[in-house]
Amino acid sequence: MKLADIRRDYLQGGLRREDLTEDPIEFFNHWLEQAVKAQLTDPTAMTTATVDERGMPFQRIVLLKNVDAQGFVFYTNFESRKAKHLQNNPNISLHFPWHPLERQVHITGRVEKLSAAENMKYFLSRPHESQIAAWASKQSSRISARGVLEGKFMELKQKFQQGEVPVPAFWGGYRVIPESIEFWQGGAHRMHDRFVYTREDDAWQIQRLAP
Incomplete structure (x- = not known):
């Protein structure tokens, strides 16, 4: 098997500036809804990247649990490796790999902890066994x-x-x-479409990027 020979073309359609909304969260929700309707496996799964005190990057997959105008929410153990990274460096990167739709979404930002009320509301909505698992696992510790x-x-x-x-x-x-x-849509002959929203002075600016 030659890994260099494994390839496919992307033919599901392009992404144009007129397709975008002025608010990236609105457009993200549109794509997320389409991913759910397409019955993708774990459409809310996102790769979450942090860096340690040496600048070494680490990635893992967590589940998106809410998204609104304020940002993207996930839950974890505050004693985990990712939480320790974020305590020292609140910068983070998220990536949604919606391969069957030939799409990717890449997000950069900073984290803030949720309030105790927000944590309780979500925790009480979890299945009983998942609540117990949160207590049972000292995440990232050696066993x-x-x-x-x-x-x-x-x-x-x-x-x-x-x-x-x-x-x-x-x-x-x-x-x-x-x-x-950033929203990425696969294109034929590797001519992909990429648009990135960047926040400037509390407003979103949109730019097209070369593939």
Whole structure:
């Protein structure tokens, strides 16, 4: 198998300036709705990139849980590796790879923590087992075997089987306040269409980028 020979052309259509809305969040929601209707696997899954204190980048996939005019929201353990990175450097990058639609969205911005009320509202909406899992896993810490994690989960499941699971103090959400949002649509012969929105003086500017 030659990796260099693996290729395909992108033929689903282009993206023109007149297709865009003046608000990138509105256009993102339009594309997200189309991704959901197309029944893509995990349309809210996004690659989330942070950097450590040495400038080494790390990526992982998390799920988008809300998006509005304020920004993009996800939840995590505040003791995780990504949270420690963000504590030292609040800059972040998000990437949505909607390959079947020949689309990508790339977002850069800064994070802010959600309020305790926002965390509680979302936590209480989660399935009971997911609430317990938030307590059971000390995310990014080293464990000797999977059985340790499963044992902790079963212990907490017994503890909370009769009552409400409290929101862990070490768990919550981040809002990504976007500074740039780029929309990429595949094109024939690698002539892709790229438009980037950048925030300038509380207004969004739109530019076309070469592929």
